[in-house]
Every structure is written in structure tokens, then in C-alpha cells.
Amino acid sequence: MRDLGVGFRYLLKGQRWVARHGKQFGFGLLPGLITLVLYAAALVALALWGEDLVAWATPFADDWSSPWPGLFRGFLTAVLFALGLLLSVLTFTAVTLLVGQPFYESLSEKVDEDVSPDGHAPESGLPLWRELWISGRDSLRIVLRALLWAVLLFALGFIPVVGQTVVPVIGFFVTGFFLTEELTSVALQRRRVELRDRLALLRARRTLVWGFGTPLGLAFLVPFVAVFLMPGAVAGATLMARDLLGEEIAGDGAEETDEEGVAP
Numbered sequence: 001m002r003d004l005g006v007g008f009r010y011l012l013k014g015q016r017w018v019a020r021h022g023k024q025f026g027f028g029l030l031p032g033l034i035t036l037v038l039y040a041a042a043l044v045a046l047a048l049w050g051e052d053l054v055a056w057a058t059p060f061a062d063d064w065s066s067p068w069p070g071l072f073r074g075f076l077t078a079v080l081f082a083l084g085l086l087l088s089v090l091t092f093t094a095v096t097l098l099v100g101q102p103f104y105e106s107l108s109e110k111v112d113e114d115v116s117p118d119g120h121a122p123e124s125g126l127p128l129w130r131e132l133w134i135s136g137r138d139s140l141r142i143v144l145r146a147l148l149w150a151v152l153l154f155a156l157g158f159i160p161v162v163g164q165t166v167v168p169v170i171g172f173f174v175t176g177f178f179l180t181e182e183l184t185s186v187a188l189q190r191r192r193v194e195l196r197d198r199l200a201l202l203r204a205r206r207t208l209v210w211g212f213g214t215p216l217g218l219a220f221l222v223p224f225v226a227v228f229l230m231p232g233a234v235a236g237a238t239l240m241a242r243d244l245l246g247e248e249i250a251g252d253g254a255e256e257t258d259e260e261g262v263a264p
Helices: 002-020 022-057 059-063 068-099 101-115 128-156 162-190 195-204 206-220 225-244 252-260
Strands: none
Touching: 002 022, 002 101, 002 206, 002 225, 022 068, 022 101, 022 225, 059 068, 068 101, 068 128, 068 162, 068 206, 068 225, 101 128, 101 162, 101 225, 128 162, 128 195, 162 195, 162 206, 162 225, 195 206, 206 225
């Protein structure tokens, strides 16, 4: 259980790192702002035309007696919008990282250089187009996994009591895991760690992953917060990636870790 606290401290350390490096923080905001505008437009469109979409998809309800068509379609519209919000949380990080790949690569490298004992950051040696291809391919795989979980949890949500208590908690932990995978992928992909190996690393330290990703997922539910936390989240995930691979963390991060007795 100690790893829960360690993961949360990495999240805080990442935010502190970007607070000390204002230029990196500013650059890191741009991809999140672009993605936020796109997602906001999609959700507004869903809110405005979701009812029409549901009515088009349920022509069989036209012959029902009042008030059942309205109640049925109203319920489906609400469910559709709730599902849209859930998918937004689950996929926001993946899309933001894809949009901001060059920005976050640069930020992650700066973190590595800052905390590496020799002052150097690992490099993939791949051209940019190849890195973008791998990032997009892996992000799509993770999004598909997240969608499967979203559908499963959505279905389980209809179970009385359990669906309103246990299932939401599980949902936050699942969201935290996928958020962490996407964020650590920036540093791990640069080290040529494949998706299957990344997932194995994270599953071996689930409580560490939950300590980092679950609070972040909860924070992402607050409008606009995700945009401002993303740069620090990438920085913290880079520090955590070094922990997962057993790499030394020099400087302030190492000193804080040693003092707290949780050195990698």
C-alpha cells in the first residue's frame, strides 16, 4: 500500500517541476487547450442534437402511448451524454498526447536531463514520423481497451446498489490505470519499451499506478483542470517511468525520495 503514496508524490513532484520551469509549462498547455476546444465542441453538439439522434435511432417508440416515448428517449439521451462524458475523460489524455507529441517529448526529455545523474536523456533514435506513428498506433490500442472497460462498467452500472457504489469506484481506478499508461508512454516509448512491456511494468506496480493516476482522473473531471495539470502530469510520469525501470533520480527528486525512505 506504500506505493499509493509514492505514486501520488510523483504526481506532486511533476507539478512542482513545471512550476519551477515556466517555459516548459507554457508550451505544455497548448496541446491541452486545443484538445479541450475539440472536446467541448463535441459535447455541446451532443447536448444540442443528442435528443434528435436518439429519436432517429428509436423509430419503434413512435407508436407508444404518451408519456412513454418521451420518458424513454429522455432517459437514453441522458445515458448518451453521460457515456460521452466518460469517454471524454478516458480518451482526453490519449488525444492530447497525440496532438502534443512534440511538445511533451521535449518536456519529458528536459525532466530526464534534469534528474539524470549524467545530465542526459534517453533517445529513441527514431525519426519524428516514426515516433508519431508508434504513438498513434499504441494510443488507439489503449483507447479501444478503455472503450471496452467503459461499456462494461456502463452495463454494470444498472445493477442495483452495486452499480451506484462499487462500480464508480472501480471506474476511477480503471481510468487512473489508463491515464498513467498514456502519460508514462512518453518516456517509455523514448526508451523503446513496447506497449506489451509497458503494460507489464504497470501491472507489476498497480498500487503505484493507482496512486498516480486515480487522483489525476478525479481532478480531470473538473472543467479546464486537465489542461493545466497535463504538463506536470507528463513530468511526474517521466519521474515514475524512471522508478519503474530502476533508473536513478538525482537532484531534488532523489533527495526527497531518500528522506521519505521510498527510494526506487
